[in-house]
Structures are given as structure tokens and as C-alpha cells.
Amino acid sequence: MTRNVPDKPTLDGLESKWDALWESEGTFRFDRTKTRDEIFAIDTPPPTVSGSLHMGSVFGYVQTDAHARYRRMSGKEVFYPMGWDDNGLPTERRVQNYYGVRCDPTLPFDQDFVPSETPPDPPISVSRRNFIALCHGLTAEDEVVFENLWRTMGLSVDWQQTYATIDEHSQRTSQRAFLRNLARGEAYSQDAPVLWDVDFKTAVAQAELEDRERPGAYYRIAFGGADGSDVLIETTRPELVCCCVALVAHPDDERYRGLFGSSVTSPLFGVELPVLAHNLADPGKGSGIAMVCTWGDTTDITWWRELDLPTRAVIQQNGRFQTEVPEWIASSQGKTAYQEISGLYPNQAQQKMADLLQTSGDLRTDPKPITHPVKFYEKGDRPLEIVSSRQWYIRNGGRDDSLRQTLLQRGEGLDWVPDFMGVRYKHWVEGLNGDWLISRQRFFGVAIPLWYPLDAEGLPDYSAPIAPDESDLPIDPTSATPDGYEEGQRGQPGGFLGDPDIMDTWATASLTPQIAGHWVDDPDLFDRVFPMDIRPQGPEIIRTWLFSTLLRSYFEHGQLPWGHATINGWILDPDRKKMSKSVGNVVTPLPLIEEYGAEAVRYWACNGRPGTDTAVDYGVMKIGRRLAVKILNASRFALGFGEDVGPEAIDQPIDRSMLAGLAGLVEHATAAFETFDYARALEVTESSFWSWTDDYLELVKARAYGTGPEANSAHASLQLALSVYLRLFAPILPFVTEEVWSWWRQGSVHRTNWPTAREFEGLLGDPDVLARAGEVLTAVRRAKSDAKTSMRTEVTSLTVVADPTTIHALRDAEADLLEAARATGIEYREGSFVVEATLAVDA
RNA sequence: GGGCGUUUAGCUCAGUUGGUUAGAGCACUGCCCUUACAAGGCAGGGGUCGGCGGUUCGAGUCCGUCAACGCCCACCA
Helix, strand or coil: CCCCCCCCCCCCCHHHHHHHHHHHHCCCCCCCCCCHHHEEEECCCCCECCCCCCCHHHHHHHHHHHHHHHHHHCCCEEECCEEEECCCHHHHHHHHHHHCEEECCCCCCCCCCCCCCCCCCCCEEECHHHHHHHHHHHHHHHHHHHHHHHHHHCCCCCCCCEEECCCHHHHHHHHHHHHHHHHCCCEEEEEEEEEEECCCCEECCHHHEEEEEEEEEEEEEEEEECCCCEEEEEECCHHHHHHEEEEEECCCCHHHHCCCCCEEECCCCCCEEEEEECCCCCCCCCCCEEEEECCCCHHHHHHHHHCCCCCCCCECCCCCECCCCCCCCCCHHHHHHHHHHCCCCHHHHHHHHHHHHHHHCCECCCCEEEEEEEEEECCCCCECEEEEEEEEEECCCCCCHHHHHHHHHHHHHCEEECCCHHHHHHHHHHHCCCCEECEECCCCCCECCCEEEECCCCCECCCCCECCCHHHCCCCCCCCCCCCCCHHHECCCCCEEECCCEECHHHHHCCHHHHHCCCCCCHHHHHHHCCEEEEEECHHHHHHHHHHHHHHHHHHHCCCCEEEEEECCCEECCCCCECCCCCCCCCCHHHHHHHHCHHHHHHHHHHCCCCCCEECCHHHHHHHHHHHHHHHHHHHHHCCCCCCCCHHHCCCHHHHHHHHHHHHHHHHHHHHHHCCCHHHHHHHHHHHHHHHHHHHHHHHHHHHHCCCHHHHHHHHHHHHHHHHHHHHHCCCCHHHHHHHHHHHCCCCHHHCCCCCHHHHCCCCCCHHHHHHHHHHHHHHHHHHHHCCCCCCCCEEEEEEEECHHHHHHHHHCHHHHHHHHCECCEEEEECCCEEEEEEHHHC
């Protein structure tokens, strides 16, 4: 075909040009007629669209795309969907801030509601339906922004295979999986103490906790012993004295042995409490004896459960102390004391209690300031409280050792890339201390698809939930009516109640293989893509997304959801600090794409080793850009000579020597990609490419400008080598390689065959010829550089001292070498390697 | 408190089963407008491979130990 090589090739505009062409040509469209063994399926992470765009949003995705492109060229049909994680709290929070609204489910739907231009402060309350509409609207906008970014970055996603975790299909999938978990006994509800975020007013799961160091203080407080003596405890939460249910010490603690079985009286409130023994009590902490409250921390829950203590909960779901005086506080002094903290938040109550205890003399020393870890919801701003409430759980091995062992075993069956990431999974599963709490008292999410019958008193029977038929999914039980009931019976005695809660976002995200593969509505497709080949994701969501997906797949299909888990590293700011919004060091990709080009950003991302934390590095992006420019220019040179010449013309030893090196490179790069090491593939290709341009191109230049068989050999070699380099670079640098490919080839480079050794059959020479010639050329350049003269300076006499093998190799490259060095002849002598060049300027 | 990872040139990082003189790019120095490329090319200087102790003929590489940094986890009275 005729070539169309531009005079001044440029990177400008390549992203949009090729993105548009790939889309219109359907280059990355998934061919669903392929069978499972012909398909490479990727369980793409659905990004949280309400989150900010930052470099972490680019890093892992580009690495995965490079691998996807490699597999596609290697002959696999790549199933590469894209999802948007829009359901859940991040979206609600963004909508609240963006529009200045709060959801109040008690309000009626307002059909004419339009959010104001600027968010009102204080926020206005809107109905659940209005709120959800705002969520849908805003996430749709966010998704466009993300898709544009991905397209600019060149992700070879099939943009017809998209989903959103809140869309109807995802809801149907999520509700069906939940109902099946319920039917098999893997899901259950329970009224129990849960960790509770008082601002979001929802329960949260173990996987969503984080510890934060907070200032606090130890308060040394006296309880009254039976014999009139004092029992001193230390606590960081004196406000909880009112809901204390016991004191505990270690059974072997000599100091308190005598007290076990006796009772003490709480200060101010005068409540009589037992002193008990439990081996979780640490003699070394505080005074060695602790007060157990319902509930101050998770240890309290353990003691409460294992010692069968009463429930005296005072902190309500709104985070405040209940207003009425609890019935267990009988004394008038105690009632008075409680009224002081009634209705307060814990931090306010703490100050008040400290004052009261100080006044009463029960605070025995000044509070001792400390900093200590406090549990927070990872997205929350205030410490979690523990409240009792009914919630839905999915079994995860946290309370069942045989399930735990099974899940550990499954984790070992997964290929972790890099392998040490598997340890994180193992530790997480080993450390689970309860089942997975999936219900959330929120609004924008997949509804728990259940109703409960109401008895004659109008009280729900949670033990007999009413499930919808799978064919009716998705449903919202707060508006849909269960079979056998009339809508008028909602909330009425003898009627029904719809579960008002939604599922946590992970309860749906844990089904991405089933959602993307259309488990519910397209079993044929599902069979072709499941189990998937890889799950690429970040290390921080091994405990959530990876674990929960593995769990759901185990329950539903009895197998691993994927063969490999490729875990990318963490992104750090240019100073190697963790990027965070609050620190203000978040680096966003768009300006960088603007400045360096998408390809340079891809180059940076693919320079980060698999699983290795990587800092944003503008220097690396510059190199990437330079490499892309170099590819354009070198290609222009390699394609600058007449028509295509077949490989049969390649007969010059130096040309065959170059191809021998290239064959080794292909082998090396292929092996690297096979182990998901895109970074090594890039490294070896890049380094080979630079010496190709520095040495080989310079050596054959003069010959290539000529005519005849020797010139034809050069032309054919340049073309073959260029074709190979373009294909090796294509997964990393998709735009520039496609651009050059289009100058002289039909179709997309991304749909051509990955290079193999077969292309070099019968063309391989002695790798030494080019290598030695390159060394001599470098030595001559050095001589010219030392003489501070131009590289065009003629060499009047050139002597090479070398071993016989080298001399033999050099004779094969002599004609090219003389031209490149601008010498007229070479004198050879045997000995250790030295190049002596006399330059024309020396004469 | 436990685990994982990292520590190699001023900076950012490679270094594949232990094997000549430890590599690359950036930055720095010098030279060159050579008809693919001057927002480029060529050449060069620069490192006791975190500390200590082992194994070995030989250790950046394997083992032990300590330290710093990062991340994950932990029952936080």
C-alpha cells in the first residue's frame, strides 16, 4: 500500500483522533460468539464516580489496559467492561454538599422540586424520592466526566459493556443474590449492638472502620465496695458510668480476687453492680479493673455477651443520651445526676460528668491526658458509638471457623500478583470478628427486598420475612406490595411492613462479575466470561471488594470469581506523601494530560512496578513523551525509502544480527506480559528501541539511502523491526503506535498479532555483529567528543584491537561501520579491545 | 502490639535463579544545528547498594538482627 508519512509528525490530537476512530470502527467491541477459552475477561473496578479524579484513578486502570491490549493482540477476545460505582454514601454525601439538601424520608415527594443554584445553608430537607432523583442526576454527570477521562487515557474498554451499581440491572442482580443467600441461610437478621455513625445515622461494617488517634484522658473513678472501701477504676469515658453493668478484672489478679462475686455501687448513680472475672481484663491497663458499659467499645460487647450482662443502653441513634432517666437509676441523687447529661452528646456529657465526679469527690486524681486510637467510620467525622438495632448480616467466617478455613483456602487458590498481596487477604480473614453487616439506614442504594408480616398488635415478625419472586426484581419494599396483601395493609395490624433499609454498596459491588457478565438475564454470556481471568484493584480494598466478591462467588457458584488478582500499588504525591484531600496534595490527571499528553501519563503509570507504591513523577512523564516523539521520528526514517520490501531481501549480516536481538526482545517482553509485568515489558522494549535508533539506524543510514540489494536488505530490516517495535509498544503507547501503523498498514495495530519468533524464521544472524559494531561506533564518537569536534569529522585512520571473534564480527559490519564512523578503512590487530581513531582535525 | 512492603547515584527507580568493573532516566559537565528527531543527538563525571553479624571461593542478591519510612491489622477499660 502507499505510505502516508507526514513531514512533521506530531503527538498533538492523537488521543481524540484515535478514540473517535476506535469507537466508530468498534475496534474494542467484544465478540460474544467466542468461547470461554478464547476469551480473556476482566472484572474492571467500578470507580466511585462521586469521588475526585486523581492520579490513583489513572494508575491502576492504565496498567490493566496495557495488559488487556497485550491479551487482545495475543489472540484473546477481551471482555473489558466498565462499571460506575454510584450507589451508596459517597454519592449521598456529595449530593448533600452539592445541592445543600438532606434526605427526610418522612416528607412527601415534591414533583416541582428544583435544587437552588447555590447550596442553601442550613441545608433544606427533601423527600427520599427527591433525594434519590438528585443522586441519579448528579452521578450521571459524574459518569460522563469519568468516561471522558478513560477515553482520553485510551482505555480499550468496550463502551457498550457498561453498568452502574445503582442501575436496574445491578439492583436485580444484587437483590437476587441476597435472596439466594437468605434462602440458603447465608444471610440473616439480628437485633444486636452495632457500630453506629451518629451523623449518617447508620450502622457500619467492620471493613469500613478505621482507627484515628484522638486526645482523651484517663479518669480515675471510685466505685463503692461492699465493705465500704473504694474500688478505683480508670476510664476514658466517664460519661458512661450511668450505663455501667459490671466491673471486671482478670481471674488471676490477686488485687481483685477477693471482690469477685461481690457487688459495688456506682458513684453518683448509686447503681449496684457485680464484680466479675474475665480473662480479657488486662491487669496492666489502668488499675487492672475495668467498668463494663453497654456499650463503650467492642470489648464491652464481648464482656456483655460472654458474662450475660444486662443491656443498659443510653446513647440513641442520633448520638445523644436519651432524655428520660433510665429505669435502673433509682436514687433521687442518681436521677438528678442523670438529668445533667440527658440529651447531650457524649463529648458534652463527658465534661459534665467529670465536673460532677470532681464535685462529689469520686474523681480521685486529675484526668491524665493521653492520645488513644478511636474507631471511626472511614467516611465519618465523629467517633462511632455502639447502639443496639436490628440489622442484616451475611455470614463471612467471622463467627464460623469452618467457613473461615474454607475462605482462607480459596484465597490460597487465587494467583496473587504480586504474591505477597495474598497475605493481606489471609490476615483480614483471620482477623474477622463477626459476620458482614450489610444493611444501612440510608437512601441511595439497593433496597433490601423484604417485607415483614405485622401481628395483631402491629409489631413486625422479623423471623418470617416475606420475599418477592425473583422475576419481580428489582423491588422497593417501601412502595411495592407483597403477594397476598393489599397496599392498604401497609403498616396496619395484620398487614405488612417493607424493610426501609438499603444494602451497603459492597453488597452490590461484590457481584461485579455477575453484573458485568449478566448472570441474571444472559446466562449464555455469563458462561462465556465467568469465572473471569483477572481482578485488577487497589490494595486498600482487598478486605472489602476482593474478599466480599470471593465470598459471594463461593456461596453462589462454589468457585473463585477469577483466576488472578492483580493488585496495583499506592499512589503518592511527588514528595512521596500519601495524597489526601485534607492535606491538599491531590494531583489530578487532567492538567498532566494537557501538559505531557495521555501517552506520557500512561508511560508513567506503566513504569510503576506491579504492586509497588509509586510517586507522581513529572520527570518520568517527560521521558514518556520523548519516547513517543522518538517513535514518530524513527518511524518516519524507517519508512522513508520506497515501497515495502519483503523479508526475503534481508541478507546483510548486520541486519540479521539486529533481527536476532529483536527476536530475543520479543521473547523477553512476551514472558514479562505473561506474568502481568507490563513494567518489565516496557523497560526491555524501551531500552532495546533506544539502542536500535542510536546504533542500528546510524549504522545502516548510508546504505539505506542508496539502492540495490544491500539497500533493499536495510529497507526490509527497518520495516520488519519497526513493525515489531510498534506492536511491542502498542499496549503501553496505544495512540502513537496506532498513528504510525496507519501510515503504512491496514487496520488497527491493536487487532494485529503480537510478534512471535516465527516472524524471524530464517532471518537470524549473529547478535555479535551489531553489538561489536555499536561498540566501535561508540568509541569513535567518544574520540570525536574528546576532540570537541563534530560527529561528521572524518576519521583518517581507524585501528581496532580485539579478539579474533570480535574482528570476525566486525568484518561483517565493516561497510556500514566505515560510513557511520566516516572512515575509509579499518586496520585490525589482535589483543584486548582498543579503538584508535585519528581524526582529520588532528592532522 | 502483630504483619506486609520499602531502603541502590543529588532526585525517581531497575537489578530476573548469588558470578567479570552495580545500570537507566532526570539533574550536572563538555561537545555537536549530522538530510528521522535541537522541547534533539553524542559523550562524560557521580554510588563503601540503610547499619551490624553470618553462609559462601564469591553477596546489592541468601540467612539473622537492628533502624527509618509507608501501608494493613489489633480487645481503644
